[in-house]
Amino acid sequence: MTIGVLVDVLLALSLVGLSLQVVTGRALFRDLVLFILFGLLIALSWARLGAPDVALAEAAIGAGLTGALMLMAYRRLAAGGAADVSPARRRPLLALPVAALAGILVAIIGLSAQGVERVPDAAGTLVLQELSATGLGNPITGVLLVFRGLDTMLEMAVLLVALLGAWAVLGAAHPGRLHQVDRETPLVSALLTTVAPVTLLIATHLLLVGTDAPGGAFQAGAVLTGCGVLLVLTGTVRPRAAAGLLTKLLAIAGLAAFALIGVSALALGRAPMTLPGMWAVYLIETAMMLSIALTMTLLFARSRALGPEQR
Amino acid sequence: MTGIVLGVAVVFLLLNLLAGLWRIGAGPTAADRMLAVLLFGSTTVAVLLIMAEWQGDGALRTVALLFVMLATIVTLAFVGTPSDRERP
Numbered sequence: 001m002t003i004g005v006l007v008d009v010l011l012a013l014s015l016v017g018l019s020l021q022v023v024t025g026r027a028l029f030r031d032l033v034l035f036i037l038f039g040l041l042i043a044l045s046w047a048r049l050g051a052p053d054v055a056l057a058e059a060a061i062g063a064g065l066t067g068a069l070m071l072m073a074y075r076r077l078a079a080g081g082a083a084d085v086s087p088a089r090r091r092p093l094l095a096l097p098v099a100a101l102a103g104i105l106v107a108i109i110g111l112s113a114q115g116v117e118r119v120p121d122a123a124g125t126l127v128l129q130e131l132s133a134t135g136l137g138n139p140i141t142g143v144l145l146v147f148r149g150l151d152t153m154l155e156m157a158v159l160l161v162a163l164l165g166a167w168a169v170l171g172a173a174h175p176g177r178l179h180q181v182d183r184e185t186p187l188v189s190a191l192l193t194t195v196a197p198v199t200l201l202i203a204t205h206l207l208l209v210g211t212d213a214p215g216g217a218f219q220a221g222a223v224l225t226g227c228g229v230l231l232v233l234t235g236t237v238r239p240r241a242a243a244g245l246l247t248k249l250l251a252i253a254g255l256a257a258f259a260l261i262g263v264s265a266l267a268l269g270r271a272p273m274t275l276p277g278m279w280a281v282y283l284i285e286t287a288m289m290l291s292i293a294l295t296m297t298l299l300f301a302r303s304r305a306l307g308p309e310q311r
Numbered sequence: 312m313t314g315i316v317l318g319v320a321v322v323f324l325l326l327n328l329l330a331g332l333w334r335i336g337a338g339p340t341a342a343d344r345m346l347a348v349l350l351f352g353s354t355t356v357a358v359l360l361i362m363a364e365w366q367g368d369g370a371l372r373t374v375a376l377l378f379v380m381l382a383t384i385v386t387l388a389f390v391g392t393p394s395d396r397e398r399p
Binding site: 003004006007010011014018029030033034036037040041043044047048050052053055056059060063064065067068071072075185188191195198199202205206209213214215223226229230233234 | 328329332336352355359362369377380389
């Protein structure tokens with residue numbers, strides 16, 4: 001496996017080099033582009049480490065959505081004439097000792113991790129042993145929905161709080177100030193009609209295979225967000241000033257579905273958060289995917305709601 | 312034997328990625344840098360597809376699929392960015 005080691009060393013070196021460039025760079029757009037590449041290489045590293053679930057999430061959120069978000073921010077800066085502002089001056093006297101100390105810390109943690117023995121009945125091993133009882137084939141989905149269901153439900157609550165917080169600070173900001181792509185630009189509308197349906201297909205695929213293979217509500221939600229971002233960017237859907245009932249219902253769908261099914265187990269005399277069957281898994285996953293996608297798209301568009309273009 | 316060939320292919324593609332870094336550093340326009348990103352995206356897809364075969368992990372093909380999709384979003388977010396030459 002020497003060639004594997006070579007691949008790993010190449011990946012590790014380019015990651016360190018890229019991050020150094022991103023942090024110390026002086027041109028805003030160049031650093032931004034390098035950051036997107038950093039996300040790509042991180043996803044490759046996860047793939048190399050045999051963690052396709054994380055690679056999926058990193059590809060969707062780290063490289064794709066964050067990249068689009070930063071490009072939009074750059075566009076606003078450039079439109080305001082602020083993109084030429086050079087990043088804060090470096091302070092080598094401060095930076096070098098900090099870098100050295102951080103390096104020593106990483107080395108110490110790495111070296112001490114070498115000596116740690118494998119605990120025989122660690123949580124991961126137990127999950128793999130008990131997985132067949134859940135009817136799920138993907139241990140990650142098993143942990144997220146069955147073994148640590150409460151944590152996942154609270155994650156949905158965190159997402160909801162983030163949305164409410166954004167709505168609170170949004171104030172009376174005029175919706176639709178987003179710098180949009182002109183749909184008259186050649187190929188944009190053709191691209192949209194091709195890519196948007198495909199994203200829906202991929203999101204559904206990820207949701208359905210998530211029970212048995214890498215995928216699941218979070219990855220599917222991120223992909224669906226990609227579709228939403230496409231629609232927002234091209235102005236196909238436009239920000240609205242007030243959220244309607246549908247928006248509010250979709251925003252709480254994930255949390256509500258999880259909580260209702262989890263608590264209803266009590267009424268049936270079972271432990272709370274017990275899922276009654278595979279239908280519950282699919283229901284919760286679908287609701288979570290919709291909530292995640294809606295929340296992230298609204299956050300991206302800085303708006304309370306989205307609706308078709310009004311003529 | 313196949314494993315070695317696939318591994319060498321991955322190394323070759325990774326070196327290609329690093330060569331693409333030069334274009335990002337050199338520029339000179341934002342469009343040049345963005346094209347380098349898209350080149351990176353395509354090469355990453357190739358690396359993932361080879362890794363899927365090499366490591367016997369079919370799920371990596373889904374990751375590759377996602378990269379193709381997300382490249383279009385990043386491109387769209389870039390389209391219309393005021394370029395270095397003609398700033399409004």
